[in-house]
Amino acid sequence: MATDTRVPQAEITGLYGLVAKRLSKKMLGEVPAPLGVYWHNQSVLKTLFGFSGKAQKWDECDPQLKSLAHMAAVSMVGCSFCLDLAYFQAQNEDLDVDKAREVPRWRESAMFTPLERDVMEYAEAMTQTPPTVSDELSARLLDRLGASALVELTAFIAAANLVSRLNTALGIEAQGFSAACGLEPLAEPARVVASAS
DSSP states (O other): OOOOOSSOOOOOOHHHHHHHHHHHHHHHSSOOHHHHHHTTOHHHHHHHHHHHHHHTTOOSSOHHHHHHHHHHHHHHHTOHHHHHHHHHHHHHTTOOHHHHHHGGGTTTOSOOOHHHHHHHHHHHHHHSSSOOOOHHHHHHHHHHHOHHHHHHHHHHHHHHHHHHHHHHHTTOOOOOHHHHTTOOOOOOOOOOOOOOO
């Protein structure tokens, strides 16, 4: 659940604030913590909202693949807010929530197709610092998705990195959106246990 953020949430006021709160409550059931934090700089908030709204209209890449890629990237960054919200949105967008639930442990799960595995590997490789995307992985995705969809997928992952790193740095944590709508908890990634010498 959301805790205190590193930048305290501002009071959301004015006509724009009223509209933003109403839309948030309609879509999520409550006002998300990032809205109050970003309210301190409404130019940043409006830019993020604007870009997000336009990105949601992109339609060259399969929505399920974009959702899995997004969740793989934000999971790697460690943005619990983004991961929870993406899982919640997967249900609302009629995507495969069983697969979405398994993203944090996708390497160990038998649930994913080879293409989905390549997409999540690509998302993780893009999220590494520095990025570790290989020519071979890019070529496989280009062959399977086509140039337009691969460009869209790449931009979608980059946007997920922007927001998840912003939220993580500001201390914004999960608010329990997925739990509130009855989704099972996300799968836990396998832990590597060091052997005692």
